[in-house]
Amino acid sequence: MNTATAKKPRLTTSAMIASIATEGQRVKAAPFGKALVELAANRPEIVGLTADLAKYTDLHLFAQAYPERFYQMGMAEQLLMASAGGMAKEGLIPFATTYAVFGTRRAYDFIHQVIAEENLNVKICCALPGLTTGYGPSHQATEDIAMMRGVPGLTIIDPCDALDLEQAVPQIAAHNGPVYMRLLRGQVPLVLDEVPGYSFELGKAKLLRDGADVLIISSGIMTMRALEVAQVLGADNIDVAVLHSPTIKPLDEAAILEAVRYKNRLVVVAENHSVIGGLGEAVASTLLRQRVQPAGFQLAGLPDAFLDAGALPTLHDRYGISREALAARIKGWL
Amino acid sequence: MSEISTLEHRAYRIRRFALRMGEVQGQGYIGQALGWADVLAVAYCHAMKLNPDSPEWEGRDRFLLSHGHYAIAHYAALIEAGVIPESELETYGSDDSRLPMSGMATYTPGMEISGGSLGQGLPIAVGMALALKHKKNPAFVYNSMSDGELDEGSTWEAAMSAAHHSLDNLICLVDINKQQADGPSPKVLGFEPLHDKWAAFGWHVQRLDGNDLPAVLKAFDVARSLGDAKPRVILFDTLMGKGVPFLETREKNHFIRVDPPEWQQALAVLDQSRPYMQLEGAPT
Numbered sequence: 277m278n279t280a281t282a283k284k285p286r287l288t289t290s291a292m293i294a295s296i297a298t299e300g301q302r303v304k305a306a307p308f309g310k311a312l313v314e315l316a317a318n319r320p321e322i323v324g325l326t327a328d329l330a331k332y333t334d335l336h337l338f339a340q341a342y343p344e345r346f347y348q349m350g351m352a353e354q355l356l357m358a359s360a361g362g363m364a365k366e367g368l369i370p371f372a373t374t375y376a377v378f379g380t381r382r383a384y385d386f387i388h389q390v391i392a393e394e395n396l397n398v399k400i401c402c403a404l405p406g407l408t409t410g411y412g413p414s415h416q417a418t419e420d421i422a423m424m425r426g427v428p429g430l431t432i433i434d435p436c437d438a439l440d441l442e443q444a445v446p447q448i449a450a451h452n453g454p455v456y457m458r459l460l461r462g463q464v465p466l467v468l469d470e471v472p473g474y475s476f477e478l479g480k481a482k483l484l485r486d487g488a489d490v491l492i493i494s495s496g497i498m499t500m501r502a503l504e505v506a507q508v509l510g511a512d513n514i515d516v517a518v519l520h521s522p523t524i525k526p527l528d529e530a531a532i533l534e535a536v537r538y539k540n541r542l543v544v545v546a547e548n549h550s551v552i553g554g555l556g557e558a559v560a561s562t563l564l565r566q567r568v569q570p571a572g573f574q575l576a577g578l579p580d581a582f583l584d585a586g587a588l589p590t591l592h593d594r595y596g597i598s599r600e601a602l603a604a605r606i607k608g609w610l
Numbered sequence: 611m612s613e614i615s616t617l618e619h620r621a622y623r624i625r626r627f628a629l630r631m632g633e634v635q636g637q638g639y640i641g642q643a644l645g646w647a648d649v650l651a652v653a654y655c656h657a658m659k660l661n662p663d664s665p666e667w668e669g670r671d672r673f674l675l676s677h678g679h680y681a682i683a684h685y686a687a688l689i690e691a692g693v694i695p696e697s698e699l700e701t702y703g704s705d706d707s708r709l710p711m712s713g714m715a716t717y718t719p720g721m722e723i724s725g726g727s728l729g730q731g732l733p734i735a736v737g738m739a740l741a742l743k744h745k746k747n748p749a750f751v752y753n754s755m756s757d758g759e760l761d762e763g764s765t766w767e768a769a770m771s772a773a774h775h776s777l778d779n780l781i782c783l784v785d786i787n788k789q790q791a792d793g794p795s796p797k798v799l800g801f802e803p804l805h806d807k808w809a810a811f812g813w814h815v816q817r818l819d820g821n822d823l824p825a826v827l828k829a830f831d832v833a834r835s836l837g838d839a840k841p842r843v844i845l846f847d848t849l850m851g852k853g854v855p856f857l858e859t860r861e862k863n864h865f866i867r868v869d870p871p872e873w874q875q876a877l878a879v880l881d882q883s884r885p886y887m888q889l890e891g892a893p894t
Contacts, residue, residue: 323744347740350774352767355733359771362737365722366745370737386764389727390734394715 287587289410292332295463296408296497296588303463304438308401309334311445312371313341322449323363325349325372327356333373333403334461353383360398361390369397369449376402376417376458384423391454392427398454405434405458405496406548407578407595412585418578422553424456425525432524433457434496434548434555435476438464440522443476451478458496467500468520481521481528483535488515490606491541491570493532495521495555498546498576504599509606516606517541524555529562536563542572544606548597551577574609576602613656614824620690621651621823622884625853626877627686631702631709633873638703638711640876641850641857641866642756643683645787648823649846650687653752653783657830662692665719671749672738674723676731677756677785681713684721684754693720729762731755732782736768739780739841750834753782758790760801766811772841773812781833782813782843785820787850791864804845813843820846854879 297303316322316338324330324338328351339346349356353374360370372379379402380387391398402420409415424432431451435441441460448455468474471484484499485506492502499520506516519535521528536543543563545556556575563570578595592598596605628643653673654660661667675684685702688694694709701707708718712726723734735753742749759765772780786804788795795801808815814836818825826846833842851857851866854876860866868876 323741345744347775349771350767352764352771354729354764355736355767355771358730358733358764358768359737359740362734362739363741363744364737365734366738366741368741368744385727386730386733389724390730393724 287590289586290588292409292411292415294588296460297463297465302466304466305463306334306337306461307438307441307464308445308459308461309337311442312338315446315449316342316345319369319449321367322369322371323347325356325360325370327351327353327374327378329374329403332375332461333401333459335371335373338371353378354386357383357386357398357400358390361386361394361396364391364396364398365394369399371399371401373401373403373459375404375415376420377404377415380417380420380423387430388427392430395429395453397452399448400454400456401459402456403459403461407583407591407597408497408548408588410586410588410591413582416583418550418583419553420458421524421549421555425553425558429453430525431455431478433478433522434524435460435522436496436499436520437468438466439468440476444478444522447476447478460497465500467503476522479523479526479528481519481523481531484518484520485516487517489541489610490514490544491517491519491535491539492544492546493519493521493535493555493559494546495524496548498548498597501597501599501602502546505603505606508599508603514607514610521555524558527558527562532559532562533566533568536570537568540571542574542609543570544574544576544609546576546597546602549577550580551575552580572609576605614827617651617655617827618823619884620655621647622853622880624650624683624686624690625880627689627696627699628682629873629877629880631682631685631699632868634700635703635711636870637868638682639679639865640682640868642680642785642787643686644852644854644857645821645848645850646680646683646785647686647852648821648826649783649785650683651690652823652826652830654687654691656827657834658752659749660691660693665693668747669749672722672751674725674731674735674751674753675713675721676723676725676753676759677728678712678714678724678726680754680756681709681711684713685709685718688718688720694718728756728759729764731759732765732768735780735782736771736775736777739772739777740775742779749779751780753780755782755784757784757786757788757795757801760784760804761799769808769811769813776839777841778836778839780841782841784843784845786845786847789850789862789864794862808843808845812840814838814840815843815845817845817847820848821852853883
């Protein structure tokens with residue numbers, strides 16, 4: 277072992293509920309839970325259910341505010357989804373929470389058959405999306421969007437930050453039909469309030485900044501990374517535009533085509549998800565079908581692999597979704 | 611007629627409607643329909659609150675067909691209850707029919723859920739029972755399921771939850787005909803002792819012959835009037851093909867084979883067992 281590595285601080289696996297915010301970043305606490313509590317004050321039909329993960333999905337705030345409208349379903353995700361469906365059939369609007377791995381992989385048929393097939397008004401809100409925990413594949417939901425995109429009629433949301441989340445909550449409740457939302461919990465970064473004029477609109481992608489050389493199309497926390505990367509590359513005179521598409525399905529194809537067409541830019545789709553079946557493939561399909569040819573097209577997603585366990589900064593570097601790694605990948609593609 | 615005779619008559623008619631649908635399609639889970647007809651007759655013609663003209667009436671008792679392949683039996687009961695017109699049975703399983711081979715909520719009036727992916731009915735019933743309590747609606751939720759669904763983990767997730775939430779408005783009806791897709795249930799996956807299992811999960815349990823109509827009637831009444839804050843399960847041992855002796859004794863299988871001429875023969879045999887019906891004008 278040489279001296280350099282010996283002196284390097286040893287990074288340890290982040291706690292399961294550790295914030296994804298970087299040090300010094302502005303954050304908001306429990307935006308999902310607080311927004312739901314606020315909304316439910318005037319919406320008696322909203323109920324909350326969880327599979328033994330209220331505290332870990334910020335639903336405990338709802339449980340404290342409305343104990344008579346909170347249902348603890350135990351560590352049973354099939355039951356969670358099916359009973360939420362049953363409640364929706366009776367006219368309630370259930371918000372069902374768990375981790376994304378369990379909600380999607382374990383309860384898929386229950387979402388498909390009980391909830392989606394009847395277009396029931398269930399809002400499935402799942403924490404630990406993509407690579408936001410270092411606990412390994414058991415907890416890393418790197419293919420949840422691919423699975424959920426296959427469910428007809430299901431609206432899919434991948435919010436970027438606290439602002440997206442708190443604005444999305446009333447909108448998904450107002451939407452008549454099932455929704456799958458990727459959830460960020462605890463101390464959630466706040467970045468989109470710095471983008472002039474930005475607001476979350478269900479079904480809409482928004483151009484957060486323009487730039488002549490590269491267009492990053494992104495969702496979820498990768499939009500935060502994309503904005504950082506735009507700064508980094510700007511210092512090297514690389515001009516980066518960012519199109520944020522928090523609604524994955526139905527995809528805002530018009531905004532994507534508008535952003536790509538006639539611009540002759542490298543298009544990079546950045547997503548906190550496997551390159552299989554996520555936003556990247558959805559964008560590629562849109563462009564091909566509409567015969568819109570960018571100057572280049574690259575997927576900056578997670579590899580089609582079972583990812584390592586470890587510290588999140590290490591893993592984000594390793595898999596190319598940290599600020600530095602993403603900036604380096606884009607430079608390489610130019 | 612006494613109530614028992616009336617219900618026997620109703621069960622006979624349900625069997626008859628099911629056989630006629632089977633003949634239309636040349637197939638169908640007729641063995642299960644004949645075996646489950648007595649339970650359906652008591653549910654739809656004695657126990658349940660329903661409004662045939664308004665199948666979604668808020669005050670109705672909910673009947674969930676978890677075993678979607680029993681749709682042929684359920685349609686027959688819905689016809690007998692006046693929810694679906696009798697003439698519609700001629701469309702059973704045809705393109706654009708409201709009566710598909712597997713029950714689906716979006717197709718059929720009175721069909722509460724889309725069953726068929728087995729093991730989903732009971733957890734849906736838990737959600738509906740919780741919601742009814744939340745709404746202070748006194749209706750019951752009945753979950754009708756097959757014994758094969760006892761293999762599914764989700765059934766037991768729901769069983770545990772129903773007891774945890776003291777769902778005394780939930781009544782689970784299990785058809786124990788001991789036939790699964792790959793053979794006799796005890797060979798596929800042993801589920802006994804069922805009485806003890808359900809009791810250990812916190813349920814009020816009854817087990818009886820599901821083709822003994824007076825006993826079925828009594829079991830429904832007990833389940834509905836029980837004072838305990840517990841979910842209730844009724845385990846019905848049934849005979850597939852009941853009422854048509856040549857089907858009762860046919861080699862037992864999940865899917866009983868019926869040759870084309872046998873549908874009319876089955877109807878004739880069934881009618882012979884109810885001669886008084888000829889006096890009253892048998893259903894056509």
